[in-house]
Amino acid sequence: MSTPLSPLIHLIDDDEAVRSSLALLISTVGLRVQTWADPQAFLAGFDRQGIGAIVLDVRMPGISGLTVLDQLVAQGVDQPIIMLTGHGTVEMCRRAFKAGAAEFLEKPVNDEQLLEALQNAVRQHVKSRQRHQADREARERFAQLSEREREVLGLIVAGLTNKEIGRALDLSPRTVETHRANLFAKLGADSLAQLIRRYAALVDADA
Amino acid sequence: MNQSLRRPALGIAVWLLASGLGALWIARAELALQREAFETDARIAHRLLSQRVLQHEAVMATLALLQPASDGDPPEERLPSVYPQVLGVQRRDRDAAWPDERLRAAEAESRRLRRAVLASLDLPRGRYQLVLGADPASYALQIDMRAMVPWSEWPMKPDSSPTRVTLEHGGQSLVLQPGQGHEGGWRFEFRKHLAASSQPFDLVAVRQLGPGDLPWGRMASWAALVAAIMTALLSWQRQRAKGRRAEELLRLGQVARLNALGELAAGMAHELNQPLTAMLANTQAASRLLDEDPPELATARGAMMQAVEQARRACDVVGRLRRAVQRPDLSAQVQAVALQEAVRNALYLLEPECQRRHVSPALDAVASSLTVLAEPVALEQIIHNLLMNALQALEQVPANERRLALALSRADGRGVLTVSDSGPGIPAELLPRIFEPFFSTRSDGLGLGLSLCETLATSMGGTLSAAPQAPRGVQFRLALPLVPAP
Numbered sequence: 087m088s089t090p091l092s093p094l095i096h097l098i099d100d101d102e103a104v105r106s107s108l109a110l111l112i113s114t115v116g117l118r119v120q121t122w123a124d125p126q127a128f129l130a131g132f133d134r135q136g137i138g139a140i141v142l143d144v145r146m147p148g149i150s151g152l153t154v155l156d157q158l159v160a161q162g163v164d165q166p167i168i169m170l171t172g173h174g175t176v177e178m179c180r181r182a183f184k185a186g187a188a189e190f191l192e193k194p195v196n197d198e199q200l201l202e203a204l205q206n207a208v209r210q211h212v213k214s215r216q217r218h219q220a221d222r223e224a225r226e227r228f229a230q231l232s233e234r235e236r237e238v239l240g241l242i243v244a245g246l247t248n249k250e251i252g253r254a255l256d257l258s259p260r261t262v263e264t265h266r267a268n269l270f271a272k273l274g275a276d277s278l279a280q281l282i283r284r285y286a287a288l289v290d291a292d293a
Numbered sequence: 294m295n296q297s298l299r300r301p302a303l304g305i306a307v308w309l310l311a312s313g314l315g316a317l318w319i320a321r322a323e324l325a326l327q328r329e330a331f332e333t334d335a336r337i338a339h340r341l342l343s344q345r346v347l348q349h350e351a352v353m354a355t356l357a358l359l360q361p362a363s364d365g366d367p368p369e370e371r372l373p374s375v376y377p378q379v380l381g382v383q384r385r386d387r388d389a390a391w392p393d394e395r396l397r398a399a400e401a402e403s404r405r406l407r408r409a410v411l412a413s414l415d416l417p418r419g420r421y422q423l424v425l426g427a428d429p430a431s432y433a434l435q436i437d438m439r440a441m442v443p444w445s446e447w448p449m450k451p452d453s454s455p456t457r458v459t460l461e462h463g464g465q466s467l468v469l470q471p472g473q474g475h476e477g478g479w480r481f482e483f484r485k486h487l488a489a490s491s492q493p494f495d496l497v498a499v500r501q502l503g504p505g506d507l508p509w510g511r512m513a514s515w516a517a518l519v520a521a522i523m524t525a526l527l528s529w530q531r532q533r534a535k536g537r538r539a540e541e542l543l544r545l546g547q548v549a550r551l552n553a554l555g556e557l558a559a560g561m562a563h564e565l566n567q568p569l570t571a572m573l574a575n576t577q578a579a580s581r582l583l584d585e586d587p588p589e590l591a592t593a594r595g596a597m598m599q600a601v602e603q604a605r606r607a608c609d610v611v612g613r614l615r616r617a618v619q620r621p622d623l624s625a626q627v628q629a630v631a632l633q634e635a636v637r638n639a640l641y642l643l644e645p646e647c648q649r650r651h652v653s654p655a656l657d658a659v660a661s662s663l664t665v666l667a668e669p670v671a672l673e674q675i676i677h678n679l680l681m682n683a684l685q686a687l688e689q690v691p692a693n694e695r696r697l698a699l700a701l702s703r704a705d706g707r708g709v710l711t712v713s714d715s716g717p718g719i720p721a722e723l724l725p726r727i728f729e730p731f732f733s734t735r736s737d738g739l740g741l742g743l744s745l746c747e748t749l750a751t752s753m754g755g756t757l758s759a760a761p762q763a764p765r766g767v768q769f770r771l772a773l774p775l776v777p778a779p
Contacts, residue, residue, distance in 0.1 A: 101567045103603055107574035110596055114581040145563060172566040173559065194570040197577035 093208045094138040098122045098154070099170070100146045104193075108141070108200075115201050117208070125154045134163055137215060139188075139207035141200075144171040144178065152181060159186040164214065166207035170195060220284075227273045228288045235272070236292065238265040243282055243289050308523055312516035319515060323508045327500075328481050331456060335483035335498035337448040338458060342496055343488035345378070345441050349423055349434060350489050352376070353409050357427035369432065378440040380420075383433040391433075399424035400431050409491040416465035423491065438467055455501075460487075460494040478503040543642055554739070557618075564610045568603040575600035623668045623752040629776045630672055632663040632701060632708050639676040640699075643684070650684055651692045657700040663708035665773040671749040672773070675757070678742045679712045679769050685735065686716025686767065696766075707755075708775050713768040718761060727759060 095117050099105045102123070109119040118138075122128035125146055132140075140158070144151035155167055166188035171178065179190050188210070189203045231239065234255075241251045248266065252259045275281035356369055369382035383396070391397045399412035404426035412422040412433065419438035425431060438460065449456055449470065457472025483498040575596040582593035640647075640654055647654060665672075680697075687695040696715040703709065719727060719734060726732050728747040733740035743757075750757040755773035762768040 101571070103571035103599065103606070104567055104574070107571040107578065107596070107599055107603075110592070111574045111578040111581075114578055114585075172563045193566050194573040197574070197581070 092116070092118055093211070094118045094120055094133070094136050095204060095208075096120050096122060096128065096132050096138065096140045096165075098125055098128050098141065098146075098151075099143040100124075101143075104143075108195075111197055112141075112201070112204060115205070117204060125149050125151075129154065129157060134161075134165075136165075137208065137211055138165055139204055139211060140165050140167045141204070142167055142169055144169055144174070144182075152178070152185065155182065155185050155187060164211070164218075166211055168200075168203055168207060224273075224284050224288060228285060228292075230272050231269055235265050235269045236289075238262060239269050239281075239285065240289050240292075242266070242278070243286050304523065304527070308516075308519055311519045315515040315519065316512035319512050320507050323511075324479060324502070327502065327506070331481045331498070331500045332483060334448040334454075334456060335458075335496070338498065339483075339485050339487070339496045341443050341446055342441070342460070342494075345443065346487050346489040346492040346494070348376075349436065350409055350491055352379075353423060353425040353432060353434060356382075356432045357425055372434075378437050380435040380437050382435070385431045385433075387429045396422070396424055396433050399433075400426040403431075411492060414462065414465065416460065416462060416467045419467050421492075439469075442469055455506075457499045459497045461497055462494045466497075472499065472501075474501050476501075476503075478506070540642075540645070554741070561610070561614055564614075565607055568607040568610070571603040572600045572607075575603065623671055623749065624754060626668045627666040627753055628669070629664050630667045630669050632665050632672075632710060632773070633658055635667075635669070635672050636676060636699060636701065636710060639673060639680055643677070643680050646681070646684055647697075650688060650695065652684060652687055652695045652697050654680075654697040654699060657698065659701055659703060663701055663703060664776045665708040665755075666776055667753050667755070667773050668749075671753060675746045675749055675771060676710070676712075678746050679771070682742060682769075683712055683714035683716065683767075686714050686718075689717045690715065703775070704772070706775055707772040710771045711768055712771075713762050713766060715762070715766040718766050719759070721761065724759060724761065728757070 095112055097105060097109055097112070097119055099108070099121075100123055105121045105123065109121050112119045120132070122132070125142075126149065140163075142151045142154055151169060151171075155169065158167060167186070168189040168191060169182045169187045170191050170193055172193050174190065174192050182190050188207050191199060191203065237255060238251060241254060246254065248259050248262045251257070252262045255262070270281065273281060273285060275284065352372065367384065369384060372379050372382050383391075385391050385396075385400070391400065393413070395413050399410050399422070403410045403424050409423050409425040412424045414421040416438075421436055421438065423434045423436060425433075444451065449458075451470045454470060455473040456470065457468070457474065458470040460467045460469060479502040481498075481500040481502070483496075485496055487494050487496060579593040579596040579600070582589040582596065636656065636658075640656065683697050687697065694715055696713075698711075698713045700711045700713075701709070702711075723734065727734075728743050729740075730744040731740040732744075747757045750771060750773070753773060755771065757772075758770050760768050760770070
């Protein structure tokens with residue numbers, strides 16, 4: 087039904103009945119679910135690279151869901167985290183959001199609420215992963231530029247023409263044109279607009 | 294002071310210090326008083342003796358002026374009968390001579406000084422002569438010093454007075470009053486010349502005070518008084534601490550009960566939430582599975598079975614809870630309880646709460662005492678809850694309109710307590726529901742207080758009811774069976 091690359095939901099709750107019923111409910115919308123009874127086993131064993139989301143019960147024996155949340159955030163886990171609680175207080179809710187929870191739901195939870203929250207979370211995670219991927223690529227390409235090429239790029243982003251760049255850097259317009267062609271090729275940009283959109287921020291950070 | 298008095302060593306030290314300082318002050322005041330009395334006595338004695346010696350000078354001057362009369366019968370012959378201290382009078386006419394050389398020398402001295410002078414002074418025996426040289430005749434008076442003291446006007450009792458009084462002159466002395474001597478201690482002394490220059494005796498008064506003269510009785514009384522005051526203070530403090538402790542215990546009990554209730558509710562919520570969550574998720578999953586095309590019947594059936602199991606689990610939780618909080622049967626524990634006593638007790642415990650809300654409860658009791666059959670703790674709990682309920686209702690009306698009236702009466706073989714408040718009252722349509730659990734007209738009320746009261750009253754064979762009160766407020770009526778007459 088689902089490919090190995092489809093998103094994976096991690097469900098952590100100490101109650102067997104709650105775990106299995108929620109897993110069944112989540113699976114009805116085609117999401118894969120991995121259930122964990124023990125928060126420590128989850129922290130030690132779950133796949134941090136995969137796409138998906140985490141559903142965490144607040145009240146568990148041994149370790150509080152809020153503590154697990156803090157640890158996940160501290161470890162830089164980027165999967166969105168949905169908190170579930172039996173009787174949530176305003177204070178608890180505030181703390182969860184402040185710590186970085188994506189959603190805070192009360193038990194017993196309505197199916198539509200939970201499933202919508204999960205789908206939103208997964209969509210967001212995919213998008214954020216893509217954005218991170220693009221960022222990383224741009225950085226790698228930018229790192230390949232020579233010193234002179236970076237200077238030329240900076241002046242292109244600043245809106246100067248080839249002639250003006252040649253004057254500013256004391257180069258012939260022909261040499262400027264060569265650098266320009268090289269850096270377009272290295273950065274894999276098809277147009278000036280694309281170049282500026284992707285790399286303006288990196289140029290600013292480099293300056 | 295609060296803490297210090299409780300430690301015995303410190304308490305004793307404080308007592309010793311206070312007693313010591315007080316005793317010292319008393320002793321000093323007493324010594325000052327004694328000194329003043331002594332000096333007054335000595336001054337009086339000095340004045341009296343001075344008058345006497347001046348009298349001698351006056352007598353001699355008079356004799357010199359009168360001189361022997363021509364018809365014989367010299368006036369000096371009658372002197373001893375007028376002045377008892379005058380033992381005798383000698384006269385030397387112009388051509389005669391004194392029988393005693395000392396008198397002749399004295400007369401020469403007298404003429405030189407132009408006043409009377411002393412001759413043949415014998416202080417230990419209390420005798421002296423006073424000589425005045427004059428013309429044509431000179432006189433000598435023989436004085437008995439002991440007879441000179443005017444005992445009738447004397448300020449001290451000569452036999453028993455502790456003050457020693459002597460007359461001294463030129464190394465000799467005459468004891469007029471022996472006094473009672475002590476060695477050591479305090480010494481008062483008074484020394485002054487008598488006022489006549491012809492008889493320059495020193496009047497010396499000495500009073501020796503020993504430890505026995507201190508006002509030991511008063512000093513001991515003071516120490517006892519300090520001890521009594523400190524003991525009273527200590528017991529008052531203990532009493533107050535005990536009262537405070539009792540109040541704290543009561544408050545603590547209330548807090549503990551509330552905490553236990555909160556814990557119970559939280560536990561119950563969690564215990565029920567888990568199966569409810571599973572039931573909801575299972576049924577919703579089943580519903581979705583049945584909607585699929587084709588429906589996933591086997592999985593949906595499994596989910597429904599799961600839901601049924603979870604419903605049973607929730608039932609078990611409720612059943613377990615009910616068994617856990619089941620109250621023991623109170624009807625077996627009833628005993629004779631004085632209703633007045635229980636009401637007064639509850640009023641006493643709630644006194645601070647009443648004062649805080651400016652409410653003064655009025656108690657109207659029947660003359661004879663009402664002894665009802667009740668379980669004392671349950672009865673106390675009912676009265677306490679009814680009073681707290683009334684006080685909370687009264688918070689909602691202005692302070693000057695707050696009335697809380699309690700009345701005890703006897704009706705149909707039952708002891709009846711009514712608690713009436715002038716609070717906002719309860720709407721008529723809600724009145725039948727106020728004894729239901731979890732029903733409350735207060736936003737922060739749990740709705741368990743009155744429900745508990747009614748359950749307790751019923752289990753003791755009594756009744757609890759509520760009725761509107763004119764013009765405003767509610768009256769609660771608790772009726773409990775009376776103890777049958779023996």
